[in-house]
Amino acid sequence: MKISICQTVYGEDREPLHRRMVASAMAATLPPGWSLEWCLCRFDNEATPYLPDPQHIAYTAPPFSLGRGRNLSAIAAQGKVLAFIDADMLLPAGFWKAVCPIIERDPLALVCPKYERIMPDGSTVPGNGWGNLICRRALFDATTGYEMRTVWGGEDTAAIAALRKFGGQVYRVNVPGFLHQWHPKVGAWYDGAEVQP
Secondary structure, three states: OEEEEEEEEOOHHHHHHHHHHHHHHHHOOOOOOOEEEEEEEEOOOOOOOOOOOOEEEEEOOOOOOHHHHHHHHHHHOOOOEEEEOOOOEEOOOOHHHHHHHHHHHOOOEEEOOEEEEEOOOOOEEEOOOOOOEEEEHHHHHOOOOOOOOOOOOOHHHHHHHHHHHOOOEEEOOEEEEEEEOOOOOOOOOOOOOOOOO
16 A cells, blocks of 8 residues: 655754654554555755655745645545644654554544654653644545645644544554654744633
């Protein structure tokens, strides 16, 4: 089964984070019979030479909208499974082996892996977002996709709430070593209480 990793990237400052994310995803072991492709939406004209094949890249104009970028990357996707994974995450070696059996077993699964945030001093704290989502394409296509907000936050919980209306079942999976890379950009992540979708 093919997994389409659907991502949105904007700005040169994110490229080092995304390079590390891509390397970690490629190093993670896929179960037999599974494969990856990359579907990327950029809000700039930058190239992405480090992205492995097969790849599909869409370019669109600002203003930045995470939801719009995710929708455009999903349109380009050819896989039966969509993996909306933030461009600043790091995947552990066992990531796909933790996620794929759930997707294979339950066509209505909405897998939202738990993660930790790397802090400036190198320590980690539990993350509280729902921005990383893996689900079947058929389920995602039953909805109108992500809300196309031009501000950070909320599009993830809104999408999951919409998917649940079509029978989606949330699996909040513990995946040790699934990490959010620290970066100093203000507004890049919300550090408040967890909001349930």
